[in-house]
Amino acid sequence: MTDWTEKYRPSTLSEVRGNDKARDSLRQWAESWDDHRQAVILHGAPGVGKTSAAHALANDMGWDVMELNASDSRTGDEIDRLAGGAAMNQSLRTIDYGGGDTDGGERDAESGRQLLILDEADNVHGNADRGGTRAITKLVKEAGQPVVLIANEFYDMSQGLRNACETVEFRDVSPRSIVPVLRDICRKEGIEYESDALEAIAERNRGDLRGAVNDLQAVAEGTRTLAEEDVVTGSRDKERGIFEYLDTVIKEAGAQEALEASYDVDETPDDLINWIEDNVPKDYAGAELADAYAHLSDADVWLGRTRATQQYRFWRYASDNMTAGVAASRREPKGGWTRYGPPSYWSKLGRSRGTRDKRDYVARKVAEAEGASIATARRSILPYLSAMTAYCKPRDLTLAMTARYELDAEHVAFVTGSGESTNKVQSIVEEAEELREREAVEHSGDAFLPGETLDGAGGDEDGTDATGTDDDAEAGGGDGQATLNSAADEDGDEETDEEEATEAEEDDQQSGLTDFF
Numbered sequence: 001m002t003d004w005t006e007k008y009r010p011s012t013l014s015e016v017r018g019n020d021k022a023r024d025s026l027r028q029w030a031e032s033w034d035d036h037r038q039a040v041i042l043h044g045a046p047g048v049g050k051t052s053a054a055h056a057l058a059n060d061m062g063w064d065v066m067e068l069n070a071s072d073s074r075t076g077d078e079i080d081r082l083a084g085g086a087a088m089n090q091s092l093r094t095i096d097y098g099g100g101d102t103d104g105g106e107r108d109a110e111s112g113r114q115l116l117i118l119d120e121a122d123n124v125h126g127n128a129d130r131g132g133t134r135a136i137t138k139l140v141k142e143a144g145q146p147v148v149l150i151a152n153e154f155y156d157m158s159q160g161l162r163n164a165c166e167t168v169e170f171r172d173v174s175p176r177s178i179v180p181v182l183r184d185i186c187r188k189e190g191i192e193y194e195s196d197a198l199e200a201i202a203e204r205n206r207g208d209l210r211g212a213v214n215d216l217q218a219v220a221e222g223t224r225t226l227a228e229e230d231v232v233t234g235s236r237d238k239e240r241g242i243f244e245y246l247d248t249v250i251k252e253a254g255a256q257e258a259l260e261a262s263y264d265v266d267e268t269p270d271d272l273i274n275w276i277e278d279n280v281p282k283d284y285a286g287a288e289l290a291d292a293y294a295h296l297s298d299a300d301v302w303l304g305r306t307r308a309t310q311q312y313r314f315w316r317y318a319s320d321n322m323t324a325g326v327a328a329s330r331r332e333p334k335g336g337w338t339r340y341g342p343p344s345y346w347s348k349l350g351r352s353r354g355t356r357d358k359r360d361y362v363a364r365k366v367a368e369a370e371g372a373s374i375a376t377a378r379r380s381i382l383p384y385l386s387a388m389t390a391y392c393k394p395r396d397l398t399l400a401m402t403a404r405y406e407l408d409a410e411h412v413a414f415v416t417g418s419g420e421s422t423n424k425v426q427s428i429v430e431e432a433e434e435l436r437e438r439e440a441v442e443h444s445g446d447a448f449l450p451g452e453t454l455d456g457a458g459g460d461e462d463g464t465d466a467t468g469t470d471d472d473a474e475a476g477g478g479d480g481q482a483t484l485n486s487a488a489d490e491d492g493d494e495e496t497d498e499e500e501a502t503e504a505e506e507d508d509q510q511s512g513l514t515d516f517f
Helices: 020-031 050-061 076-088 132-142 159-163 175-189 195-204 209-220 242-252 255-262 269-282 286-309 312-328 344-370 374-388 395-405 409-416 423-442 479-491 497-509
Strands: 039-043 064-069 094-096 106-108 114-119 147-151 165-169
Touching (some): 020 039, 020 050, 020 165, 039 050, 050 114, 050 147, 132 147, 132 159, 159 165, 175 195, 195 209, 242 312, 255 312, 269 312, 286 312, 344 374, 344 395, 344 409, 395 409, 395 423
Parallel strands (some): 039 147, 039 165, 064 114, 114 147
Antiparallel strands (some): 094 106
């Protein structure tokens, strides 16, 4: 039996139901793609029509489609291999046919686009998927073709990827919008129906249009008449989205309902308390906000006890306080739409992760140069480097550090505390590169000098070369060298202890910052 979700998938954007604003935004993105050339993320709960809208858009625009599931192709290499080529291709406007025409062989080719649809783009998670997130971010930044990313959980995607794309949110489809779709399918399938039966299916699916169509097909199989009592499908086990839940606990539900709703949210109490804590001030104020924070404080105490004792039965008390307690703190009805966002705690973690990455990079460079462990470089050397080169003063020492450890502007700024884009840091990085190049030539000895003539050809008539040195004396292993060695043996060392100490000191000065450690 044909799957009705595929059979009745919208063929144009005008047939997409329940998300008119998102549909119009998607069309505008496509029509202006040549101007901005950005990818777009379609995000929202499962079953609200994101993938169907992407295919309908391609049909409206006359674009070819390539679809890839990110959860099946999770590594960077796989994504580059399967999606990279298609996304990087530019649309062709002329093709060279090798001179078959009088105009030099060029004829107009049909202009076109290929839409790359990357489904489940939120199911790729950094290092665990061996470069998958990095590959997708690179793909959307460099793509020469339109790219649509499909995601259920917008904030499960990396911040870099989110910032590189436009975003369109698909909201849950209301039962009022689902019923006409079910009615249209029944009419096309020749099924007589009671309106109450279709409304019951729509209500049971909590805004999941795809689930409603699947349920309709299940209950209508083998019958030509559909009554309300025929609708025996249970409530669909559907996870509640975090933003929908925040609306429920902060604005709508009583204490008991808020607690029960938390059972359908795919968040642990440790994460859920951060979501509620950061967003409750957007709707609560005064005494109700104070009461809400008192309950959140109690919840945090129970979470601390859970972590200390590893007794996860205490989670129930934390959940009671952060859900039922917050809902019970509401003094008056809350209406309208509120822009909820992820916890600021998470963004702080992201920033600290970036700082740790910079620290570890510099520590690794120092460890390699000084023959120390990374831990020693991080604990015992970096603090001194930072103190000695604060704000790039003294400049000579900062320059020596940058050259020795081959640091770029980002890491010089990290060590010194100066701004990465300042002229001071940029000039130090450029001079350090020149310094490294000069030192490479100096340390090479005579490797880059022209070879000298051993037989005196081209030299003076008296048999000496241009430097005035006797050719025989310059020849390795000749009598002149033997004579010099013999004289040195007879007269003792040519260099005094004082001269050796002076040369050793000069050598130390050439070693950069080693003597500071």
